[in-house]
Amino acid sequence: MRILGIETSCDETAAAVVEDGAAILSSVVASQLETHGRYGGVVPELASREHLRAIVPVTREALERAATPLAQLDAIAVTAGPGLVGSLLVGITYAKALSFARSIPLIGVNHIEGHIHAVVLENAARIEYPALALVVSGGHTHLFEVRAGFEYRLLGRTRDDAAGEAFDKVAKLLGFGYPGGPVIDRLAPYGNPRAVPFTLARMKGNALDFSFSGLKTAVLRWVESHDMAAEIDARRSLLRTTPHPNTEAWLAVTPQATRDLLASFQRTVIEELLRRAASSAENIAARTLIISGGVASNAGLRAAARDARFPYPALFPSPGLSTDNAAMIAAAAFPRLQRKQFDDFTLSARANLALA
Ligand code: KG4
Numbered sequence: 001m002r003i004l005g006i007e008t009s010c011d012e013t014a015a016a017v018v019e020d021g022a023a024i025l026s027s028v029v030a031s032q033l034e035t036h037g038r039y040g041g042v043v044p045e046l047a048s049r050e051h052l053r054a055i056v057p058v059t060r061e062a063l064e065r066a067a068t069p070l071a072q073l074d075a076i077a078v079t080a081g082p083g084l085v086g087s088l089l090v091g092i093t094y095a096k097a098l099s100f101a102r103s104i105p106l107i108g109v110n111h112i113e114g115h116i117h118a119v120v121l122e123n124a125a126r127i128e129y130p131a132l133a134l135v136v137s138g139g140h141t142h143l144f145e146v147r148a149g150f151e152y153r154l155l156g157r158t159r160d161d162a163a164g165e166a167f168d169k170v171a172k173l174l175g176f177g178y179p180g181g182p183v184i185d186r187l188a189p190y191g192n193p194r195a196v197p198f199t200l201a202r203m204k205g206n207a208l209d210f211s212f213s214g215l216k217t218a219v220l221r222w223v224e225s226h227d228m229a230a231e232i233d234a235r236r237s238l239l240r241t242t243p244h245p246n247t248e249a250w251l252a253v254t255p256q257a258t259r260d261l262l263a264s265f266q267r268t269v270i271e272e273l274l275r276r277a278a279s280s281a282e283n284i285a286a287r288t289l290i291i292s293g294g295v296a297s298n299a300g301l302r303a304a305a306r307d308a309r310f311p312y313p314a315l316f317p318s319p320g321l322s323t324d325n326a327a328m329i330a331a332a333a334f335p336r337l338q339r340k341q342f343d344d345f346t347l348s349a350r351a352n353l354a355l356a
Pocket residue numbers: 010136137138139140163164165167168179180181182185293294295296297298299322323324
């Protein structure tokens with residue numbers, strides 16, 4: 001059974017064809033980084049316009065690469081939320097139109113469930129339930145219990161910034177541009193992760209909730225108390241002349257103290273993520289740990305999860321499936337197709353759609 005997935009929740013226009021929830025026949029992602037990079041973050045109006053431009057060619061390419069005409073599709077899955085409403089609407093409207101014109105069943109998918117299925121897609125046979133899912137991206141930092149049959153229970157979430165957002169804000173502050181995660185990931189190995197002893201505030205209430213805004217403020221304080229204006233300027237002008245500086249170019253404008261700062265920041269985020277993931281996994285007697293979302297591509301996080309030697313497998317998506325894509329959306333819809341649980345044309349965009 002083949003599902004066409006469509007994803008337009010943020011700044012990637014993506015389409016993919018997935019067979020039986022497990023085999024990716026095609027996965028096309030048109031990134032809008034060039035558009036938003038110069039503004040230091042996603043500009044919602046521009047994102048919607050870019051989706052409008054890209055949605056038809058991207059979908060056509062996904063169908064062609066999968067050698068799958070519309071008539072061979074068993075369902076069309078589309079992200080219904082959470083995300084930017086204007087962006088979501090482009091994908092949803094297009095999916096509804098295709099569904100209506102060709103009488104193909106429609107399935108609205110939660111974006112966060114999609115991130116979890118980026119791991120399920122490749123590891124269905126290895127995952128034992130209950131599983132603990134840590135979804136870490138630019139918009140979300142959530143811990144879910146995942147039960148057999150894909151029932152979810154929210155165990156903890158960020159009270160303020162998402163982990164990816166913290167990476168993005170720190171990078172922007174230091175002149176590394178947007179998005180921040182990939183640059184910090186590449187430079188962190190050149191610094192001493194213990195150089196700056198960042199700590200995270202203890203919180204009242206749910207011990208499994210995250211908070212990253214204090215860490216962001218601590219980085220800001222550090223920057224204010226060190227004379228960094230010249231190097232920050234040097235990095236901003238590097239970005240103006242070179243759209244994608246390589247690691248060497250970045251290192252040339254990043255003194256050792258700043259490399260140490262990046263490494264220490266990243267270490268603190270990783271420790272926090274894994275500590276809370278491990279305690280919630282213990283609470284629910286999890287048999288598998290799933291770590292997914294854009295931040296799951298972080299090499300330091302992957303290494304730390306491996307080194308932690310958890311008593312259950314810690315599974316990550318393979319490259320290209322961590323950040324936003326449509327294969328994960330098609331995969332998340334597969335159990336719904338099996339149960340013939342379809343949506344009608346009242347399906348609408350929901351900025352804050354909750355998974356549980
Ligand atoms: O899942 P995603 O593509 O979009 C959302 O649903 O938000 O995640 C994007 C986020 C950005 O904040 C980006 O900085 C972060 O994931 N990210 C990373 C890495 N690659 C992307 N963070 C840390 N290390 C990375 N290698």
